[in-house]
Amino acid sequence: DTAVSQTPKYLVTQMGNDKSIKCEQNLGHDTMYWYKQDSKKFLKIMFSYNNKELIINETVPNRFSPKSPDKAHLNLHINSLELGDSAVYFCASSPYRTSGYEQYFGPGTRLTVT
Amino acid sequence: AQSVTQLGSHVSVSEGALVLLRCNYSSSVPPYLFWYVQYPNQGLQLLLKYTSAATLVKGINGFEAEFKKSETSFHLTKPSAHMSDAAEYFCAVTMDTGRRALTFGSGTRLQVQP
Numbered sequence: 001d002t003a004v005s006q007t008p009k010y011l012v013t014q015m016g017n018d019k020s021i022k023c024e025q026n027l028g029h030d031t032m033y034w035y036k037q038d039s040k041k042f043l044k045i046m047f048s049y050n051n052k053e054l055i056i057n058e059t060v061p062n063r064f065s066p067k068s069p070d071k072a073h074l075n076l077h078i079n080s081l082e083l084g085d086s087a088v089y090f091c092a093s094s095p096y097r098t099s100g101y102e103q104y105f106g107p108g109t110r111l112t113v114t
Numbered sequence: 115a116q117s118v119t120q121l122g123s124h125v126s127v128s129e130g131a132l133v134l135l136r137c138n139y140s141s142s143v144p145p146y147l148f149w150y151v152q153y154p155n156q157g158l159q160l161l162l163k164y165t166s167a168a169t170l171v172k173g174i175n176g177f178e179a180e181f182k183k184s185e186t187s188f189h190l191t192k193p194s195a196h197m198s199d200a201a202e203y204f205c206a207v208t209m210d211t212g213r214r215a216l217t218f219g220s221g222t223r224l225q226v227q228p
Contacts, residue, residue, distance in 0.1 A: 004157075031214060041152075041202060045215040056215050090157060094214065101146045101165065101208050103216060105158040 003027050004106035006091050012112045013081055021076045021109045023091030031055075031096045032074035033103060034066060037088040046089075049074055050096055081113045116141045116207050120219035128227045133177075133192040135222045137205030140186065145207045147188040148216065149179055152202040161203075164188060175199070200226045 004025045013019050025032065033056075034046040048056035049068040063079040074091060088110050092103040121136040139145055146165050150158040162173025169181045179190045188205060202223050206216040 033215065035216075041221045043158075043204065043216075043218040043221075045217075048215055092158075096214075101214060102148060102160050102163050104160070105150075107157040108155075110155075 004091055004093055004104050006089075006106040006109050008109060009107060010110050010112075012114065014114055015081055015083060017081050018077070018079045019081060019111070020078070021089055021091075021111075023074045023076070023106055025072055025091075025093040025104070025106075027093055027095075027104060029093040029095045029104075030071050031094050032068065032071075033092040033094075034074065034076050035090045035092060035105075037090060037108070039087070043090070047074075047076075078111075081111075083113050086111055086113045116145065116209055116217050118205050118207050118217055118219035120203075120205050120222050122222055123220065124223045124225065126225040126227060127195045129197055130194050133190070133195045133199065133224065135190040135203050135205075135224065137179075137188045137190065137219060138186050139188060139205075139207045141207060141209055143209050145209055147179075147181065148206045148208075149173065149177070149188075149190050150204045150206060151175075152204065152221075154201075158204065161190070195224075195226045197226050197228065200224055 031050045033048045037043045047066040052068045065077045068074045088108045091106040094103040117140045119138045148163045149161040162171045164181045172178045205219040
């Protein structure tokens, strides 16, 4: 009964490869997000989808492409991985029409590019 | 634009002592403020939130925070630290602009000494 789940939890790959991270939420929320946490623990928004529509696209290299097949899923595909992509990637979700605005986070995917 | 400043990247307290983690925000409109906790190798867990109702907000695990508009602060406190409180704590802000992305502070690592 996990609220926000991500797979895989750990991902080790070589430079130049293409990889995907999957996220699913069973909270019935209609907004989902991807955040990146760097080695200094700093968290920054990458993308946000509301009802499968992209509403936030920060200055992220276009090697990163989010895809939302439905409201409950938001996947992140990364092409031509670089060393600097090594980080922890968090998926989150929130209900759009609420006064709370709080977000619920997944356990994270630790990506290591060698 | 919105931003969050957390004073003190590391805070060390003795078990049973008062915990005080500082957060100051900058926001052009009334903010929504949050504290999240991150235990090692885990995702972010919501501790508490301020959404313009009561200025003193109580959260989980005995934590509370007070919103002070005049000081643009939202400091997190706990009267008596427990060993299990050792973790990374993040203050975050968002606004009711439709964008909904959280802007995080740089985090404060809380260490609890026996």
